[in-house]
Amino acid sequence: MSLKELSQRLGLSQTTVSRALNGYPEVSERTRQRVMQLAREMNYRPNPSAKSLATGRTEHIGIVLPIEKNLFVEPLFGEYLAGVAQFLAEADMDITMIPTPFSQELAVYDQLAMSGRVDGLLVSSPAVQDARVTSLVGSNLPFVVHGRTHCDQAYSYCDIDNQGAFASATRLLIELGHQHIGLINGDHSLNYAHDRFLGYKSTLEQYNITYDPSLCVQGEITEESGFNAAAQLLMHRPRPSAFLISNMIFVLGAMRALRQHGLEPGYDVAIIVHDDHLPYLQADKFDPPLTTTSSSIRKAGYEITKMLHHEIELGHTASAKQQKLMEVDLVIRGSTRIRRN
Known part of the structure; x- marks a missing residue:
């Protein structure tokens, strides 16, 4: 018709x-x-x-994909993208993926802001200082950041309280009797990882525990990185009695390293891990069931796209920026017990 x-x-x-x-x-x-x-x-x-x-709209939102990061094989990005796609289907909108070499990334953002090729942009994995956000705030193109960055001008974002979540997790471990806590984290140049580090470090200081940088290991989000980080921490003396781990991919490798060293996760070394709700890595199905800081990355993908759609609908009438901080739950299970002397 x-x-x-x-x-x-x-x-x-x-x-x-x-x-x-x-x-x-x-x-x-x-x-x-x-x-x-x-x-x-x-x-x-x-x-x-x-x-x-x-x-006067394309009904497309854009995501710029740095080729070097190979995001399509990264589990966390895939789950995030599922949430994005869910809202777009409900809103009858489409998505444009723009693959680009990292060296040309900023130029691509500038071109998109001027070209009208997309109605708005989603920006992911912001650095502590992020030139993409600094560039986009000076344009008229709607955008929302998944996470936060240091920027003098207001911008829209959807994030979780990474610092508060890891402060709560560190506090729990200390109150269970742990003094030597190893942190297995993402790259600290990324704001989410930096905030988690700050939550860990500040809580140690609140309890008058000296911060030891050799107990903090950074790495790419792979099982191998988790294994190598845990193996490195197990060589530390005194050996850590607990691990605070930044994602469910890392924890696979960390638990493998513990068992190769003859140690039982949750008994010899307590574990708290951040759970993004990956459907095939369910924290309560591990042995032992894992204590987690918990927040759905799929839900975040849905919410950030909903926010971007709202800004596109308002167009130039939008004034105040949307800034949403999603809840993080601390779920206590069998991988954290009172430390044995």
């Missing part, structure tokens, strides 16, 4: 029907509901090109 045929059945002009379908505020709610109901009944689908001409 065409727009013309739909208009004739409704007894309305094509302009009115088009505006009702595209959510223009000058169309009354009663008329809009009438148009939408018949469109659903007749299985009407607007022509994307015509819709773009009518609204």
